[in-house]
Amino acid sequence: MRGIDQFRYDGRRALVVGGATGMGAAAANVVRDLRATVSVMDLAPVEYETDQVIEMDLRDKGSIDHAIDQLGGPVNAVFSAAGIADGPDLMRTNFIGHRHLIERLLADDLLPRGSAICFISSVA
Template sequence: MSDILGYKGKRVIVSGCFSGMGEATAKLLLELGAEVHGLDFRDSSLPLASFTNVDLRDPASIEAAVAGIGGKVDALFNCAGLPQSFPPLDVMKVNFIGLRHLTEQVLPLMGPGGAIASIASTGGLGWSRRIPTNMEFVTTKGYDAAVAWCEAHLDDVVKEGYSFSKENVIVWTQFMGAHLIKKGIRINCTLPSPTQTPMMATFEAASGKDVVAAAAEPMGRYSTPAEQAGGIVLLNSDLAGIVNGVVFPVDGGFMGGVATGQVDLSVMMRRSAPAEA
């Protein structure tokens, strides 16, 4: 039972491994004995099996990185992301379009028992109010088609990019869960509470510190990257072998507090999107 999570000797890919949740995830996987291949726009100093600079805004960069890793891949951790301070189309490309393209490139390297986990956000909780729109977008075919869809809907749907990108991580995860499980591959995503990462100052400036603090209730503090890594590593582990298509709150009780009326949403409702980092 010493390797109950089943990562020893597994080949895994972590995007966004330079800092924050992605770095914490890669560190934990290394401690668990995994062979970790990292991807990021900025260089990582971790003792990885390999590291490749990748720009998720460039499909050729993604394709080259996955081809360079090659071989069998047991798990993919989609941890890279941009906050809403970047141009909306860049946010969409990194947070969803590039994430999807990376996953599609890795899938042929996976077999039964493979697992994918992505970081979504409480900022994407509006997905349930516009599933037809989300489904139209997530079922576009290919990177360029997804970008074209966003360009055609920048003002009325995409807007600042962050909320819509995270909505689509959630919807796409649930949609793909029903397809990939037939191949023995699982896909899930996490909903983090506000987390003390290098991007937190950007989130506080964009959404308002009071809004971010409201999303940290009832715990009353920001989570740590290591705490968030625990959730996403659990989802891709052997221990969670039947967990599939799940949107998994890693939020100190926020979602439960909302559902039972114990978290006051009035502050958050004054802004368009709650945030995490």
């Protein structure tokens, strides 16, 4: 296997959090091109083709729990690109929400052995 083919996701599922726009949407499209089944969680509408879209608000643990309940099975890679730059919800979104999401995925055994977790951020 050469080049990008070594990173293919055939038969695997990727979860992209914050995948409606920006770097999250770019990540979702790249892993889809690499043949992953892609689930996107975001509060904003997703306006491109993907396998599953789940509405979720990282500020709300109940919303996160509901979103995880909708996944319907394990994921092999998590790309988390959701975040806000400032304001009162910054810690709730950028830290507490992400932590709760990962803890729930682990508690529900939705990240099988060998799975990957990637956090994507920017100061743009």
